[in-house]
Structure formats: C-alpha cells, structure tokens
Amino acid sequence: MKQEVLLIAPLFDGSGYSETGINILTNLYKLGKYKIQLEHYHNYNLKVDLPDEKISIINETFSNKIDRSKAISIQISAPFEWKRYCGKNIGYGMFETDRIPKEWVPACNGMDAIIVPSDFNKGTFSKRDISKPIYVVPNGINHDIMKRETPSFEIFRDKKYNILSVGTFQYRKGWDILFSSYLKTFKDIDKVRLIVKPFVDSTDSGDTQINNLKNMVNDLRSRFNSYKPEICLIRSYLPDHKLARLYRSANLFVLPTFGESWGYPAFEAAACKVPLVITGWSAPAEYLNNDMANHIKYSMIGLDSKYMSFHPSFVAAGNDGDHMWARPDEDHLSSMLLDFYRGSKIPLIKVDRAYKFVQKYKWENSVNKISDIIDNLVKN
Numbered sequence: 001m002k003q004e005v006l007l008i009a010p011l012f013d014g015s016g017y018s019e020t021g022i023n024i025l026t027n028l029y030k031l032g033k034y035k036i037q038l039e040h041y042h043n044y045n046l047k048v049d050l051p052d053e054k055i056s057i058i059n060e061t062f063s064n065k066i067d068r069s070k071a072i073s074i075q076i077s078a079p080f081e082w083k084r085y086c087g088k089n090i091g092y093g094m095f096e097t098d099r100i101p102k103e104w105v106p107a108c109n110g111m112d113a114i115i116v117p118s119d120f121n122k123g124t125f126s127k128r129d130i131s132k133p134i135y136v137v138p139n140g141i142n143h144d145i146m147k148r149e150t151p152s153f154e155i156f157r158d159k160k161y162n163i164l165s166v167g168t169f170q171y172r173k174g175w176d177i178l179f180s181s182y183l184k185t186f187k188d189i190d191k192v193r194l195i196v197k198p199f200v201d202s203t204d205s206g207d208t209q210i211n212n213l214k215n216m217v218n219d220l221r222s223r224f225n226s227y228k229p230e231i232c233l234i235r236s237y238l239p240d241h242k243l244a245r246l247y248r249s250a251n252l253f254v255l256p257t258f259g260e261s262w263g264y265p266a267f268e269a270a271a272c273k274v275p276l277v278i279t280g281w282s283a284p285a286e287y288l289n290n291d292m293a294n295h296i297k298y299s300m301i302g303l304d305s306k307y308m309s310f311h312p313s314f315v316a317a318g319n320d321g322d323h324m325w326a327r328p329d330e331d332h333l334s335s336m337l338l339d340f341y342r343g344s345k346i347p348l349i350k351v352d353r354a355y356k357f358v359q360k361y362k363w364e365n366s367v368n369k370i371s372d373i374i375d376n377l378v379k380n
Helices: 016-031 052-063 102-109 119-126 175-185 204-224 240-248 264-271 283-287 312-320 330-341 348-358 363-379
Strands: 003-009 034-040 072-076 088-092 113-116 134-136 161-168 192-199 230-233 252-255 276-279 294-296 298-302 324-328
Touching: 003 016, 003 363, 016 034, 016 052, 016 072, 016 363, 034 052, 072 363, 088 363, 102 312, 113 119, 113 363, 119 134, 119 283, 161 175, 161 240, 161 264, 175 192, 175 204, 175 330, 192 204, 192 240, 204 230, 240 264, 252 264, 252 330, 264 276, 264 283, 264 348, 276 283, 276 330, 294 330, 324 330
Parallel strands: 003 034, 003 072, 072 088, 088 113, 113 134, 161 192, 161 252, 192 230, 252 276, 276 294
Antiparallel strands: 298 324
16 A cells, blocks of 8 residues: 655745656656645746646646544645644745744644755754754656756847846845845956846736836936946746746856855756856855855855845844845955856856756655655554
C-alpha cells in the first residue's frame, strides 16, 4: 500500500514557494511510492503556463482523498501557517534575515521535521529555540528549459550592453540600489541597457507595483540628471522558455539582494552561462561562491520599516527588533558595473564553473532526499 501524503502549497502565486511546490509535487508523484492529496491556494490573477503533464498531476492529486490520521503532511509555506494536519507533519520553510520571527517558534516545534533549502536558512532557524530536526534539501532548477539552445530576444540584439535583474517586487531585492547604481554609473552613456523583470500579477496591485518602479526610476533620473542610459521594465508574464531567452539576452546578471533563502534567478542565469554579480551574503553566495560569481560587498543592518509592510512575516520580524541582513554597497556595485561594461575581463572560468556547478541541482535529486525524510518518519 502506498504511503499517503498531504501536500499543501501555493502553486500559482509566482513565489519561490510556488515554484518549489509545483516541482516537489510532480517529482514526488513520479516516484510512484505515494498517494498524494493536494491542497493548493489559488491566485488566478497570475497567468501560469504549466506543461500539460504538470496540470494533469495537479488535477489528479487535487481530487484524491486520503486518511489524514495515517498520512504525512508536507506544508510548503511560511511557518506561521503550519499546523498538525496529519499523524506526521513536515514543514518546508525559509526566511531572508539572519533569524526567523519569534512567533514562528511554536509552529516549528509542532512539526516532526523541518526542511530548508540552504545551510544559510538552517542557521536562521537554529538561532531560535527549535527542538525539531532541520534538514537541508537544496532546490532544483528547470534544466530542460535552461539548457535548451534558445536564442536571445531579437529586440536586445543591438550593440548595447545588457544588464539583467529578475525577481519579485520587494524592497529586499535591492531595486532602489540597483537603479541608483546604474543611473549614477552610466549617466552620460547611452550604449547600455538595464532590463528588469519583476514578478507582478495582472491586477491593479500589479499595475501599482510597476508604477512604483517607474516613479522610482524617474525620481533617480532627475536626482542624478541621468537620462541617457536605457531601462526596460518587462511587465508581461514570461513562461519558462521565454524567461530562458531573456537570460540569454544578458551580458551580465545582477542581484543586489538584502537576503535570499535560495535565489532561483541567480541559478537560472548561471545555467544560461550569464556572468553573475550577487550580494556576498545569504544563500546565493553560499552556493555560488567567489569562484563562480562576483560578490558585492555589504554591511549588516537592521530591518527598516519599509521592509515590514509587504508581508506579515516581516511585520513579525520588525516587532522582534533583533533581525539583521545585508545591505549591498552601492559604490562597490557601481564600480563593478562600470568595470564590466568597459570590458574588464570577466573571468570566463567563473562562468564555466557556475554553469557546471548548477547542473547537479535537479528536482529529482531534491525529491529523493525528501522521500528519505518521509520514509524515516514512517519508520519512527
């Protein structure tokens, strides 16, 4: 008889949790060892372009019914949402500062096991009084898409130097630092282009986020008298194969983040052989070290109020008063951007090392480790 599993994940909200949830679901299903009942959160404001195979698995598992008293739950969400749904329960979680919010501790200790995607995050959980085992299971990337010999976008094939940044619209991604460094550095140069792909939904909220980005850019252009360098904001949804084309359009990928638990775009850019400039702290720097990426210097700072407004987890962290994370050094980023634009040779060996390194991060490997954790819980 197959072990029954309740999988709870937000599959359609465009977040890292969503990407993780879809891939854990489909690869657990392919193992053939488990009867899975899916519970997922809908967000139809985002267009999701999934392969038919994944849609079929989602539909089948969503209609399954299991005996929860004998099942194991895997809950892929922020820990404040974790509950004891089944006989045994696994929480998959993450956080981007140097420790988790204090209010998460009871929910964490209510699990039988906790999974995080990086040693960095094992440290953030371990700084609180967590009594349950914490397992590090690295995420995977979509190699079928990223390895495909996909051409760059034709509109970006002029002679401009393309700098790319991809991520959700949150201040912790360092958008203000990126725009400021870029516009100050290239104020009198028109042969450079910053391409920004934020993940926003199709509602008025998404429109507001894009307008906020545009206003930020306009304010900085005025402040620095910087009107020559081009900035391209990509508002529309891009399915994976088009996202791969976007990466292949870039001369340089930049992620000036304050903190990441994994950092999908950095791994995806590496898989497309794009040189990396990333903050030298948290999970991306843990995996993509100085031998593979160019690290931005940083200083450790406490949470600012503007970082607390977009998610309940950061409100809780702000109330704790003891969280720290990394603020990228704007001047160092500026000097790196200018050096690379001027033709300072990016060590191609770094690009090659990063490309080879990320090849081992496959979802089937990740899910095999999760399967081992499930099996150990069943035995014990």
